[in-house]
Amino acid sequence: MTQKPSETxxxxxxxxxxxxxxxxxxxxxxxxxxxxPPHAWYDVLWELDRAPEEGLRxxxxxxxxxxxxxxxxxxxxRLEEKGYVERRACESDGRGQNVAITASGRTIRRRMWxxxxxxxxxxxxxxxxxxxxATVRDLLTRLVDPQG
Amino acid sequence: MTQKPSETxxxxxxxxxxxxxxxxxxxxxxxxxxxxPPHAWYDVLWELDRAPEEGLRxxxxxxxxxxxxxxxxxxxxRLEEKGYVERRACESDGRGQNVAITASGRTIRRRMWxxxxxxxxxxxxxxxxxxxxATVRDLLTRLVDPQG
DNA sequence: CCCATATAGATGCAGTCGCATGGATTTAAA
DNA sequence: TTTAAATCCATGCGACTGCATCTATATGGG
Numbered sequence: 001m002t003q004k005p006s007e008t009x010x011x012x013x014x015x016x017x018x019x020x021x022x023x024x025x026x027x028x029x030x031x032x033x034x035x036x037p038p039h040a041w042y043d044v045l046w047e048l049d050r051a052p053e054e055g056l057r058x059x060x061x062x063x064x065x066x067x068x069x070x071x072x073x074x075x076x077x078r079l080e081e082k083g084y085v086e087r088r089a090c091e092s093d094g095r096g097q098n099v100a101i102t103a104s105g106r107t108i109r110r111r112m113w114x115x116x117x118x119x120x121x122x123x124x125x126x127x128x129x130x131x132x133x134a135t136v137r138d139l140l141t142r143l144v145d146p147q148g
Numbered sequence: 149m150t151q152k153p154s155e156t157x158x159x160x161x162x163x164x165x166x167x168x169x170x171x172x173x174x175x176x177x178x179x180x181x182x183x184x185p186p187h188a189w190y191d192v193l194w195e196l197d198r199a200p201e202e203g204l205r206x207x208x209x210x211x212x213x214x215x216x217x218x219x220x221x222x223x224x225x226r227l228e229e230k231g232y233v234e235r236r237a238c239e240s241d242g243r244g245q246n247v248a249i250t251a252s253g254r255t256i257r258r259r260m261w262x263x264x265x266x267x268x269x270x271x272x273x274x275x276x277x278x279x280x281x282a283t284v285r286d287l288l289t290r291l292v293d294p295q296g
Numbered sequence: 297c298c299c300a301t302a303t304a305g306a307t308g309c310a311g312t313c314g315c316a317t318g319g320a321t322t323t324a325a326a
Numbered sequence: 327t328t329t330a331a332a333t334c335c336a337t338g339c340g341a342c343t344g345c346a347t348c349t350a351t352a353t354g355g356g
Binding site for chain 2: 003004005006008009010011012013015016017018019020021022023024025066117120121123124125127128130132133134135136137139140141142143144
């Protein structure tokens with residue numbers, strides 16, 4: 001069934017791990033140096049900012065961000081504690097809740113964007129042409145397994 | 149100087165983060181399910197297995213693996229505790245040490261390889277042709293910043 | 297309706313991470 | 327040589343992670 005990976009595949013795996021490590025590390029440092037929250041906060045706030053007004057269910061965020069359920073739960077705790085999101089009871093499902101972004105959540109997201117944009121440019125954009133970036137996007141998207 | 153990243157670049161960044169997350173998660177689970185140590189252990193043991201007999205300096209491993217110094221220090225602690233590596237005083241530098249793999253370290257590394265190989269094949273290899281894997285390798289290698 | 301099972305989300309816990317700092321030694325400069 | 331700066335590695339700390347488990351609600355079958 002599953003054959004051994006070729007050397008090229010192993011190298012691609014290593015490059016993937018190292019590249020992401022290096023890139024994430026630099027992005028996180030950029031946020032930290034700017035006195036801003038970590039990058040995961042941005043991603044959640046971004047999802048919520050473009051979501052319908054009533055917000056999203058935690059399991060929705062979970063699936064979009066590929067984060068474990070327990071981590072989403074606590075990430076929302078932290079965001080809520082800072083007043084960036086609100087938890088509301090969910091009408092249609094008594095077990096669930098809706099998480100909605102607040103005004104101050106929108107503000108902090110907007111403040112984070114320039115830092116994020118700059119870091120992405122420096123760590124990723126500057127190394128690729130448009131065409132190469134599209135190739136990376138297309139190839140790597142395949143790895144984000146839709147079915148497990 | 150640093151311009152805003154294009155949408156394609158942002159998408160490439162997101163794909164990179166998601167792809168690595170998904171892939172690492174699956175690999176870690178494969179090791180765990182097999183009752184084996186996590187993937188970082190393999191990487192260190194692999195470096196040491198192909199290193200000269202006296203081993204490597206921690207800062208050497210650090211640079212090869214892009215892991216923070218404090219984490220290397222503790223990773224070596226754990227490996228040493230299990231008897232997979234040995235720390236020896238370094239002759240040429242009184243501050244340093246040499247880390248060398250032991251026989252049982254070589255054994256565990258060999259036992260880990262089939263699991264690792266299978267996981268890499270499943271998470272990466274099967275989604276790419278040889279040519280595509282080479283492209284991923286070449287493009288992503290650029291992001292692993294040689295100079296900071 | 298009742299019960300078994302599945303799903304949403306929270307939480308205890310142990311392990312790991314990055315950062316900041318500390319102690320020891322080496323290197324460079326005065 | 328004496329002193330200052332840099333390098334190597336360890337460690338305290340607070341934060342975050344994944345896993346396992348728990349409670350509560352929902353859903354499907356009898």
